[in-house]
Amino acid sequence: LAKTTQPISMDSYEGQEVNITCSHNNIATNDYITWYQQFPSQGPRFIIQGYKTKVTNEVASLFIPADRKSSTLSLPRVSLSDTAVYYCLVGDFETGANNLFFGTGTRLTVIP
């Protein structure tokens, strides 16, 4: 499993764009990059997944450079309700039942 490293915490003001970078130097060829969000006392929630370049959905964008050794989750115009822990996960789901291995994540605090 590729090890991931992301900042322990970040603060942002409401309305700003937030970029959380995750490094995964040992990512394997078949690995995908997935981000989850977790609010206090709730289960994690899938945000976005990508393999290379850029992926965008209604919630976030994911930027992956050509070497895939890092990725950046971008949250546009955050609100107070985006305060949560964000997890970067790397893994290959093609080979069987995919068990998610969470790190400590990045605790994002949005300030009014």
Add this chain to the structure above:
Amino acid sequence: EPEVTQTPSHQVTQMGQEVILRCVPISNHLYFYWYRQILGQKVEFLVSFYNNEISEKSEIFDDQFSVERPDGSNFTLKIRSTKLEDSAMYFCASSEDYRTNEQFFGPGTRLTVL
């Protein structure tokens, strides 16, 4: 929107007692999982389940743990003889297919062992 449900939301038990945590995965999903999160720590994988059998389990999932899909809708986690260190939030998750990292998590059951 379909969702994973879990009962009870909070379970308090005495050390050494058996507990059963229940989950109803999303109806068309085929893969089921249990995770746990000790207060203030990271989410840890326990077990995955497919086609009525365990696919993978972690080192945490020892002989005190078992899983079952007793009917077409429920998925249960049993802890035979609870220990103080089993106190945690237990999350059930399901996914439509293994070829995805998108798992849908339930709200969790908070287990407190006294």
